Amino acid sequence: MNELDSKIERTLAYHERTKHHYYRYARAPGYMDWDTQPHPFRFYEGTKSLKLPHIKKDESTPYIQLYERHCNLVREFSLEHISVFLELSMGLSAWKSIPDHKWALRINPSSGNLHPTEAHLILPDMKEEPAGVFHYDPFHHALEKRAEHPQIMWAEIERYFETKGFFIALSSIYWREAWKYGERAFRYCHHDVGHALAALNFSANLQGWKVTYLNALSDEELKAILGFNTVTWKNHEEEYPDLLCFVHSREKSKIPLSFPSKIISCFSDIKFQGMPNSLSSDHVDWDVITDVFKATIKPKTEEKKYEMNETSYLCKELPLSAEQIIRQRRSAVAFDGKTVITKSQFLAMLDKTLPRQQCVPFDVGLSDICVHLLLFVHRVEGVEQGLYFLVRDEKDLNQLKEKFHSQHQWEKINEPLPLYLLKKGDFRNTAASVSCGQDIGGDSSFSLGMIARFDEEIKKAPHNYRTLFWETGMIGQVLYLEAEAHGVRGTGIGCFFDDPVHEILGLNDNSYQSLYHFTIGGAVEDIRLMTHPPYHHLEAIS
Ligand SMILES: Cc1cc2nc3c(=O)[nH]c(=O)nc-3n(C[C@H](O)[C@H](O)[C@H](O)COP(=O)(O)O)c2cc1C
Numbered sequence: 001m002n003e004l005d006s007k008i009e010r011t012l013a014y015h016e017r018t019k020h021h022y023y024r025y026a027r028a029p030g031y032m033d034w035d036t037q038p039h040p041f042r043f044y045e046g047t048k049s050l051k052l053p054h055i056k057k058d059e060s061t062p063y064i065q066l067y068e069r070h071c072n073l074v075r076e077f078s079l080e081h082i083s084v085f086l087e088l089s090m091g092l093s094a095w096k097s098i099p100d101h102k103w104a105l106r107i108n109p110s111s112g113n114l115h116p117t118e119a120h121l122i123l124p125d126m127k128e129e130p131a132g133v134f135h136y137d138p139f140h141h142a143l144e145k146r147a148e149h150p151q152i153m154w155a156e157i158e159r160y161f162e163t164k165g166f167f168i169a170l171s172s173i174y175w176r177e178a179w180k181y182g183e184r185a186f187r188y189c190h191h192d193v194g195h196a197l198a199a200l201n202f203s204a205n206l207q208g209w210k211v212t213y214l215n216a217l218s219d220e221e222l223k224a225i226l227g228f229n230t231v232t233w234k235n236h237e238e239e240y241p242d243l244l245c246f247v248h249s250r251e252k253s254k255i256p257l258s259f260p261s262k263i264i265s266c267f268s269d270i271k272f273q274g275m276p277n278s279l280s281s282d283h284v285d286w287d288v289i290t291d292v293f294k295a296t297i298k299p300k301t302e303e304k305k306y307e308m309n310e311t312s313y314l315c316k317e318l319p320l321s322a323e324q325i326i327r328q329r330r331s332a333v334a335f336d337g338k339t340v341i342t343k344s345q346f347l348a349m350l351d352k353t354l355p356r357q358q359c360v361p362f363d364v365g366l367s368d369i370c371v372h373l374l375l376f377v378h379r380v381e382g383v384e385q386g387l388y389f390l391v392r393d394e395k396d397l398n399q400l401k402e403k404f405h406s407q408h409q410w411e412k413i414n415e416p417l418p419l420y421l422l423k424k425g426d427f428r429n430t431a432a433s434v435s436c437g438q439d440i441g442g443d444s445s446f447s448l449g450m451i452a453r454f455d456e457e458i459k460k461a462p463h464n465y466r467t468l469f470w471e472t473g474m475i476g477q478v479l480y481l482e483a484e485a486h487g488v489r490g491t492g493i494g495c496f497f498d499d500p501v502h503e504i505l506g507l508n509d510n511s512y513q514s515l516y517h518f519t520i521g522g523a524v525e526d527i528r529l530m531t532h533p534p535y536h537h538l539e540a541i542s
Contacts, residue, residue, distance in 0.1 A: 007295040007462040012455075012510070014292035015465070018184040019498035020436060028182030029284065036280040038176045040104065042118055042239075044135050044274030047144040050128070052083035054141065054535060058323050063485055064316040066202050066325070069358045074208030074249050077166055079128050081207050082121070083141070085247075088326050089203035090119050090196060091138050092534035102532075106138060108199040109331060109480060111188035111494045116176040117196045118239055120146075120226050122167035124154045133227060133272070141535060147227055147272045156263055161256060165248035168211070169226055170196055171239040174293065175279065178286045181494075186289045188494050190466045191516055193242045194473015195480075195492075199326075200245070201361035202481070206322055210250045213365045216258035217244055218300040219463075224264055227272035236283035237276065240293060242466070245364070257303035257365065298463035306365055308355045311416070315348035318485050325484045332489040332523035335443035339522025341488060343382035346446065347414055349482040349520065350375075350390050353475050354418075361474050367464070369393035370457055371471045372400070374449040374505065374514070375419075376431040378442065379521065383413070386424040387504070394418050396453060405506030430504065435517055436495040444521030445488065449501050450475060454513040472516035483520045493517035 001009070018026040065071050075081040087107075094105045106115060119136040121143065123129075131154050134143035158164060170193055177185035177192075197213075204211045222241040223229055233239075246255055320328075355362035355369050362369075373390040377383050389410075391397050397418075401410060408422040428442035434449075435441030450472040457464040476492045483490035494516065501514040 008459055010291055010295040011458050011462040011465045014186070014288055014295070015513070017288065018187060020184070020495065022497055022500060026182065026184040028184065029180070032180060036179065036282045038114070038173075038179050038279040039277060040115060041137065041139040042135070042173070042279070043137060043277045044144045044146055045277055047135070047146055047274035049137065049140060050079075050134070050143040050145060052086065052141050052143065053080055055084045055087060059321045061206060061322045063318045063320055063322050063325060064313070066205065066322045066481065067313065067352065067360050069205060069210065069250050069360065072206055072208040072250070074251060077124070077164055079126050082123070082166070085203050085207055085209070086119070086136055087141060088206065088323065089199040090136055091141055093327055093329065094534050095532040095537070097530045097532065098528060104139070105330065107326060107329070108192070108196045108477070109329070109492060110192045110195070111177060111492070112180050114176045114180060115192070116172045116174065116189045117192045118171045118173065119196070120169045120171065122169070122225065124158075124164070124166060125151055133270075135274075140538065144274060146274050147270045149270060153263065153266045156266070160260060160263065161246060161248070163248050163252045165209075165246055167244055167246055168200060169222060169244045170242045171226070171228075172242055173237060173239050173279070174289050175236045175283060178284070178289055179280065183286055183288050184494075185286065186292050187469060187515070190469030191473040191476065191492065191494060193466075194470035195477045197243070197245075197364065197470060198361040198474040198477035201364055202326065204247055205250070205360045208250055209247050211245045211247050211364055212255045212257070214244045214246060214257050214259070215365055216301050216303040219298045221259065221264050221300065225259070225267045227267070227270065230272050231276060233276060234278055236285070237279050239276070258300075292465075296463045296465045298466075301461070306368060308357045308363065310357045311354075314351040314417075315344070320485055325481050329480050329484050330489065331491040332440065332521070333491075333526055334524040335440055335519070335521040336524050337443040338379070339445055339488060340379040340381050341445045341486065343380060345486045346377075346380045346383060347417055347419070349479065349486060350419060351417060352478050352482050353390070354392055361478065366470060366474070367467045369471075370453040370468055371475060371515070372396065372451045373475075374451050374501070375446055376427040376441070376448065377446045378428050378431070379445040384424050385426050387422040387427055388413070389420045389422050391418040391420065400512070403507055403509070403511050408506070434497050434500050434504070435493050435519070436497060438493065438495065440491055440519050441493065441517070444519040446521070447493070447519035448517065449496065449514040450516045450518070451505070451512050452515045453511070455510040468515060476516060476518055479518050479520060488520055489523035490518060490520045493519060
């Protein structure tokens with residue numbers, strides 16, 4: 001078997017063995033080993049820490065400016081504005097506590113609140129600090145300086161990109177999720193990357209900046225840029241490179257999607273500092289995660305631009321400000337089983353998940369659109385209960401019709417939205433049951449499964465496995481914010497029974513697979529929890 005075929009086979013095998021079934025969950029510890037719980041924050045010990053300023057709240061930017069590109073003022077790339085960008089994407093959103101226990105929540109959500117995603121920035125010379133590579137430390141809202149760059153290198157970068165800007169990279173620590181979720185953790189880490197990527201896009205847009213994914217770069221190149229080859233990692237606690245984005249003014253549209261090797265080789269001459277902190281005292285070796293990681297390493301590829309439709313949004317005006325929505329985003333832990341949303345709210349939320357040219361976050365340049373939504377409508381006034389399907393890219397429509405049950409109605413319910421009724425009926429129990437029996441699937445106003453074009457994408461390139469999860473995470477982030485904007489609340493659902501979802505559709509091959517679920521409705525607050533401001537802990541240590 002050649003190398004590519006082996007990688008495809010291993011990726012598909014990983015996916016298959018990490019499915020949850022009614023009769024068997026994917027392999028996991030089955031209990032929480034609190035003694036080895038990973039430290040929730042990564043620090044690079046021994047580095048210089050650059051405290052970032054906290055910002056005054058801005059309640060004046062309207063909600064629609066999260067999405068549309070033409071309205072936000074273009075800010076300069078100063079430390080002050082980079083601080084705002086980070087605080088509103090990867091920063092802390094609150095602390096929660098019960099007697100004897102306190103934990104941080106972040107602007108970006110994460111499966112089990114385990115936060116495997118780390119952010120690294122490559123910044124040019126600024127008045128406060130010379131150019132270099134920095135790790136974002138959300139606990140202190142600070143940048144840890146891991147390396148300094150010669151200014152000549154930045155001159156070269158600016159010549160190549162023909163504009164000013166900076167870079168942000170995401171990486172994952174698989175152990176953080178594997179500690180709780182075992183073999184399925186690789187999937188969750190990549191959902192989280194997608195959520196973080198969307199969060200960065202929204203936050204950058206509020207600064208008048210655009211985030212462009214450098215889709216031609218290889219993981220090996222990114223590793224060199226981040227100096228990961230030179231870090232002494234504790235066994236099982238390595239950060240694996242996910243992606244690199246260029247953050248630039250929204251006014252500059254043509255951006256190269258790679259780095260010339262001449263610039264990359266400059267990075268390998270740089271001395272990196274800092275020792276990653278230890279996260280756990282002991283680990284379990286989930287070797288299938290190492291194997292799927294190796295099978296899905298991204299090689300260097302052609303630069304690829306993606307064209308999308310230019311349509312206007314259904315809903316542009318809502319009372320909350322853009323920043324308020326970002327800050328108040330939370331996951332519902334339970335739903336009231338009665339909140340009914342209106343049809344226009346429902347359609348407006350779905351509409352925001354459609355890709356559009358020059359609109360956040362799907363214009364980041366990730367990939368072709370592969371993910372569609374299977375909707376379980378429970379409580380939406382003016383929309384009958386039932387099973388619906390949102391075809392996010394109608395090029396797949398005919399194939400979807402062929403692959404699913406022939407009895408599905410495929411009745412378009414609201415031109416111009418590509419939303420189809422498949423079957424009327426009460427799916428509340430079904431939705432809860434396929435969500436690993438979690439009531440949040442059925443007690444909401446609606447829930448959904450994200451159905452991705454699968455087999456074909458993995459066979460084209462196994463690293464697409466990761467990109468598919470990123471796309472679902474980005475959709476999840478949009479839904480989280482939309483839920484808040486419409487006065488309800490959302491929750492990502494990584495735990496679902498894979499094949500039973502496919503059976504509902506009548507899907508009996510791997511052409512499409514459900515990769516992530518989501519639910520939106522009227523939340524029930526857990527009144528036992530106390531809430532504290534996001535950075536109150538810094539007052540005590542400053
Ligand atoms: C990828 C992903 C999968 C998740 N899966 C579930 C789930 O199956 N059940 C659940 O109750 N919450 C789930 N959540 C919600 C997380 O537990 C929640 O994001 C985390 O506790 C942080 O809380 P916050 O979202 O309020 O910041 C998921 C979140 C993400 C991002």
